[in-house]
Amino acid sequence: MHSELSLIEQMRSGKLWDIPGGIHPPERKSLSNTSPIDIAPLSPIYYVPIKQHIGNEGDLIVSVGDRVLAGQPLTNPKEGLSLPVHAPTSGLIKDIILHVSAHPSGKPETTVVLESDGENIAIANQPIPDWQNKPNSELIAHLKSMGIAGLGGAGFPTYIKANPTKNVELLIINAVECEPYITADDVLMRHYAQEIIQGIEVLQHMVKPELVVIAIEDNKPEAISAIEKVIVDHKHIEVRVVPTKYPSGGEKQLIQILTGLEVPNQSIPADIGIVMQNIGTCFAIKKAVIDGEALIERVVTITGESISRPQNLWVKLGAPISDLLTHCGLVPEQDQRLIMGGPMMGFNIMDIMMPVVKSTNCILAPSEYLLPSRGVEQACIRCSLCADACPVNLLPQQLLWFSKAKDHDKLEEYNLADCIECGVCSYVCPSQIPLVQYYRTSKVEIKQAKEDKIKSDKAKERFEARQERLERDKQARLQRHKESAEKRKKALEKDNSAKDKIAAALARAKAKKNELAGTTAEVENKTSEANIPEVKTTDTQDRVAAAIARAKAKKQQAALNSDETKPDKTRTDDTKPKDIKAKGTEVVEEKVQTTEPVSAEQAKKDKVAAAIARAKAKKLKEAVEPAVSNVEEKEQTSDPVSAEQVKKDKVAAAIARAKAKKLKETNETEPKTDNTSSESIVPPVSEQMSTDSKTPEQIKKDKVAAAIARAKAKKQKDQGEQK
Amino acid sequence: MYTLLIALGALVALTIIFGAVLGFASVKFKVEADPLVEQIDNLLPQTQCGQCGYPGCKPYAEAIANGDDINKCPPGGEATIKQLADLMGVDAKPLDSAHGEEDVKKVAFIREDECIGCTKCIQACPVDAIMGASKVMHTVIIDECTGCDLCVEPCPVDCIDMVPLNDTNWKWDTLAIPVKNVN
Amino acid sequence: MKRLTNLFVSSPHSRAGLTTNQVMRAVCYACLPGVAAQVYFFGWGVMVQIFLCILVALISEAIILTLREKPVRATLADGSAMLTGLLIAVSIPPLAPWWISVIGVSFAIIIVKQLYGGLGFNLFNPAMAGYVVLLISFPVAMTNWMPVQQLMTYDISLLDSIAAVFTDFTQDGYSVTQLRMAVDGITMATPLDNFKTQIDLGLTASEITNSPIYGQYGGTGWEWVNLGYLVGGLLLLKQGVIRWHIPLAVIASLFTLTLISYSITPDLTLTPMATLFSGATMFAAFFIATDPISSSTTIKGRLIFGAIVGALIFMIREWGGYPDGVAFAVLLANLGVPLIDYYTKPTVYGHKGKA
Structure with a gap:
């Protein structure tokens, strides 16, 4: 175990570790990182999904026909893990529809359709100029209301990460950007180093780490020097240059490279005193706190061999991809692939009306020649190239076997849950097996099976409880019947005695009457006796x-x-x-x-x-x-x-x-x-x-x-x- | 004759020794396992739908333990049959279609404006997943509904539908991807 | 009209490195230096066998694939059947009769490979399993190794080889046994075979290795064949087709054990170098034990697997009934692979300190 001091000392010494496996795919970053960041032209229509982050979507607070200004919130975040989204520009809310989502499934999501009025008028900024003197709670609320989410890829709400419940020793700023083609962070650092450092200062104020380390891959010398220039008088911020290797930009992998520590299974980095933020997020924090602007735009790399003007653009969130492709000049080849994200972890764009969201860092239109797609799947020959390349030491070939057999117990025994889906195994597989696809499917199946199990256990419990209750009711009913039967019996016994008395009395009365009648009938009218009843009937x-x-x-x-x-x-x-x-x-x-x-x-x-x-x-x-x-x-x-x-x-x-x-x-x-x-x-x-x-x-x-x-x-x- | 006796004696001795060892082992190393019925019951989907011909999953589990076929559970489908086959050490066989077909997961849904509050479905529900009282509208607790179908038949006004459960877990399936022209 | 791809593809969207087909071919090509040496020392019979075995391998694979209703052409194209045929061909005596090759190869392909489920599913190395079946069933034919051509009385032409393989006699009517007679009229065995026999006769190692069938390090000619396979194996390593763990473990374990044995009983043991450069040592270390399908997949497992193979080779050569023991060593080690793999799982990220 590392003592608290040694972690920071170690960090200061600049020692680096290595992760197992990993690959070195062609980087092709120079396609897009040479020009400054341009601003994407206003799109006529913006599609703003109300959920662009991990957690719950907020409640809509606008309706069709409303006029909104840029930066105006469209949703109100719920309690818990939730963030608002904001209008990317000024205009008219034309519709609120289910629109294709920026998700591999493309599953339609509630989306605000905003027709731009071309004016791009923004609401008044809400900066916090004296943030140094503000309590954390206020800054956190501010980050939440500004809709800041991690811009690295997962889109985790930043206000949660900026409010660690544990003591944080080390704040790592992830500027590794290990995916090929993507240069959004690279150019951001080159051109906005000062702003990024300001954002880091805000984070330092909030998280209070002993040390901040900015990790940058050694294939970005310009960015490294730009950042180094602005941190000279910051004693607690250091730049750490890490060797280029995919996937060193993964959160857990980067922690391993920088500290030699592993985040224990089912823990988060904060549990070992580390918090990691993406460099783009730092910029967004600066914008939110110092400039008072909501997260309504981000840098997106539009690149690939089929793009005639590959570059990085400031894109307003919600802009449909088609507008960006047109702007950058897509020259499609036959069966052109479009990928949101990088070639290793991105996903197919099935609909070019898919919007740019908070976690979109790249739109890639590669050529088949330079980025050959996977061929026909062949039998696994257990060459274990995948196992050698796996950054988390899994045995992909065994997982494949169990995944095909749907052997969930074995999959868990072989730690499928620890797979980070980096795609390295599929990349190196000579049999061209889409391993990650198998694992994703299995993960969902396991999740489903667990949910089913919980449900069936509940159903069983309820069924048994019901059976018990029915049985109880039955017994109670029987008991009641028995009791009432006894009561009746008793009552009857009582009755009988009473009835006897009554009967005796009646008998006596009758006898008397008969006596009387006998005498009167005999005396008065003997002939009419038979007629009277007849008349009555x-x-x-x-x-x-x-x-x-x-x-x-x-x-x-x-x-x-x-x-x-x-x-x-x-x-x-x-x-x-x-x-x-x-x-x-x-x-x-x-x-x-x-x-x-x-x-x-x-x-x-x-x-x-x-x-x-x-x-x-x-x-x-x-x-x-x-x-x-x-x-x-x-x-x-x-x-x-x-x-x-x-x-x-x-x-x-x-x-x-x-x-x-x-x-x-x-x-x-x-x-x-x-x-x-x-x-x-x-x-x-x-x-x-x-x-x-x-x-x-x-x-x-x-x-x-x-x-x-x-x-x-x-x-x-x-x-x-x-x- | 003598050799024969020796052989016999040896065999008897061996029998006694091994019998003693096995008897000792069976007592000493007894594996504490769930009773078979419990294990089977745990594998069944607990819809309590009775499609197997038994009034609930537990009775079917008992029946399986007593040698009934393992392929009578449509809600469990092939997956359950496979697990049962593993547990029982028999070959998995295809689902017996006499008891129904494997279907997508469904839940009951009461068309509430037509419900007359007769409570018949409540009485039919094996897991108490229907809320309501006499002469007031009933409704199904979707999370508790096992999709067993048993409430549909008793409803006098046929206001209960079985609707497919909207599966929120996308399984990375690769079907139905549209082709888009770009220019 | 250009269009977007309509295929849903899960990430990653690219791949790199050799494909399975290329891997199989690369192994075949890497055999060439060794094969060339074998042809040089043992004549055209080697080529005849290679041709015959590959043909039989492809035909039996095609038949069984048809029966299993699997794609024939695509599967044959993966080169795995060809490789199995080649590996058997270079293992059997160059002038072994044709039916030996047919039985061995078809057993390897049909029983050992396809009946287990085809490529990727076989528990055992098909080539070695086929070889072992031949060795057990036809011990005489399988030990009829030619002495190196340079020591032989007769020159054997290509046509002689073909005739010998298919009719048991050369064009001049010599049987294979007659051909094996050396200049001095003594039947020549392989160096390892000869060594074993002579040791049993009470000779010392140094006396035995005086014979012309022993060369600088290993057997005459055999040392070059081994060198050829070593070169081919190093090429494979460089290409990344195989990893260093298994070959190194095989060689290291065989070398170490022989060294120990040699230092204790130098009169009864071949020198460690002779051991490495005779028989099928290099061939086994780089081409047989590294078969990915039937060998261990974890790094630790590969080292253990290789060490077991090396140790078994040593034991069989030293104390066993067969002069070389590669095939048995590999098959026995194959048996242990599932167990080795199970107990050498690497620690997954974040699971340190847990069981």
Whole structure:
């Protein structure tokens, strides 16, 4: 272990370490690093994705039709890891759409479409002139609101890194830029060394490291001398020239080269007292804090053999790549490849309307001749060139094997997660195997499998909890039943004794009465004895018959009414409703005959029964059998007329509607008569009922019955058709 | 005769010795492993969908442990069959299509304006992933839904759809890349 | 109309270095110095065998690829079958009958390579496995090595060689056994074979090596053949086709063990230099043990693998039943490769101090 002092002492001594593996691809940096940084012309349209960094996107605070000025925030960052984006220029928000993203997948992302007005008016700058005296929290909030993200490639929000929770000994400024072709950092250092150092000073104030080391590859002598010139009077800033080798610019790799330390697995550099920032980010920090400008533009290298004027440009974020290619003169070859980023880690541009975002450092249009693409994949011959070249000491050939076999356990055992996807293995592979592609796919599959596992564990837990609960409920129910049964039994025992007493009393009373009656009958009227009960029965019978007649009459009238008042367009078979009616009335008759006391309530009940009967009839007609009892049950349970009833009725109506809808959808190709017959039966029934009955509750009830009937009928038919 | 006896004696002695060693080893070096059913259950996708013909994953796990086929789980698909084959030491076989086909992951979705609040789906859900009470609208907790399909059938108004889960993990697949003309 | 590429390509977007096809060819070309020396000392038979073996290799590969429904032309173009044929051809006696070559090569290609899954999947080195099968099955034919031409009674022309390979007799009707008679009428064996036999007869090393079949360092002619393969191997190293670990480990381990043995029993042991420059030592160190598919892949593993090969060669030569032991040494070491690889995994970045 290094003691705290020795790390800094070591750094001061200037000792360098080496990383395992690595390659030396042709650099081709001179294509673009000779001219000063030009400013890209204003694009007519800017596509500003609201997420250009690692973390969460902010909430949109502009809407279509708004006019915005350059530097005006378009989103409001959320809590946690989040950054705003800003309008790159002044103009009109034309649209907010899903636009192709600056991501290998090109997966569309929410994007603000900004139509430039050509004026490029900026909002007032918000500098913090006395930043030396400001507390960290204020500067951090400022960096966040200015939307500063790491410009090296990953796009990690800078305000997090500038606010380390641990003591930082060493701040490394990464100016290695080891990818071929890219010179954005190189030219930035050549021309903006002073500004970069100012940005580093702000970082020094915030992070408070003991030492700042600017690491630059030895293939950038101009940049080295430019930086060295401006740091002469900075005691705590040093330049460290590292040998050119890919991928020494990786965060972990650069730490290894400079300090000989490895960032432990699953740790971050801050855990070993190191923070690393990209040199471009330092410039952006200077802009944000000292000049008060939001991150709305960056240096982008537009280069490659197919570009006639390769150069570095100040590009406003959101500019579509097509405008840049036009500006720099793309002369495409057949099947021209366009790459965002470098040749080693960049990705294909599948759509030239892809916007430049915070992490875009290069647009590359290479020629096939000078940057030959990978050929057809051949079998792995285990030559282990990949293993020798791997900067993190993985065994790519073994990983390939396990990746193909989808052996996730083995992949993890062989530390796939530590792969930095630098592409070195694929670059050297004689069999031209896209190793990195395999690893990326496997990484996602492992991630997916882990998520699935978590989900299935949760599901299992929930399932088991549910089973337990159901079992518990069942036991509780049984227990309750048992208890209530016992109660009943006890109550019955009590009852019995009471009943006995009552019975005894009754018996006594009867005996007395009989005695009395016997005497009076004998004495007064012996002949009328037989007649009186007879008269009574005929009286009730008459009344029942009258009720039946009334009901019948009403029904017939109602039927007539409905037929007249509601001539159904869809009806094709007139006899059907009548049949139902007939059957319905029969049932009513039966019921009426069995019931003796005729009251208003009874009438209602009868009507309900009638509805049920009608429904039944219809069902029978359509060879629908099993649902009948259900209808009855439902109907009976809905007897109490209340607010609840109303709801229930609505429910039934909804069911019926849903069924009807579905049926219509599914049955459109079916013979019309089938449809219409069921349709035509139903409305008259309900209609009739509504005219028939007087109370609103009754109407609802009837509707319920009708709806249920309809629903059942349709379902049956549905099933019938499926069969 | 004598040699025969010697041979027999030697064999018997060997039998006793090896038997003792093996018996000792089986007690002394006993491997504490999850019961087989638990291991199988852990491999199953826990959708509790019952497509295998058993009322849940655990019962199917028990059935597999008792010798049922390992290819009856459509939600798990080939991957699960392979893992089960490894665990059970049998050959992996293709999914038994009688129990369904492997499909993209789906979750239930209730068309809420049509839901009548009958609670039937809630009762059907094996993992309690449907929220709601009697006569109020129900909704599916997407994160908890296993896509088992069991709530679709009981719904009286057919307002439940199985919708494909929007997979957020892009797998670096190389399909469907458009060709663009530049000039 | 020019267009963007419609191919999705995962990064990196370029590659460099030799392709697999180029690697295989480079190995073939690197054999040339050794082959030239072999032809010079052992006659046209070497060329006949090379031609025959490569032909058989290509045909058997094509047949099996057709049966496996794999692309034939593209796979043949990778040069791996040709290389296997070449390596077997230079290993077997130059005037061995044709069916020896056919059996050896087709076994190597069909059984050892393709039945294991083709290029990249074979556990064993195909050439050496084929050779071992021949050595075990046909020990007489396989030990019928010619003495160097310069020591032979008869001049063997190209046509003689062809006739001998395909009919067992030269145009003049001499059998291969007759051809092996030296000037003094004694059947000539390879130096290593001869040494083993003579030691068993009780002669001392210095007495044995007085024979004209021994040269400056190794056997007459054999030292040049070994030198040829050494040169070819160094070329491969320079091209980056092979890495230095395995050849160095093989040579170092063989040399060290022989040196120890020589310093203890100088009368019974060839000098370390003679060991390195006789038999198939250099050929094994640079062309056989370095076969990437069947050798170890980690750096530590390669050193261990090479050392095992060297040690096995020494042991077989010193104490074994065969005069040379390259093929057995390599095959035995092949067996250990998965284990070696497993236990020599390098420490991945950030995993220092962890198990």
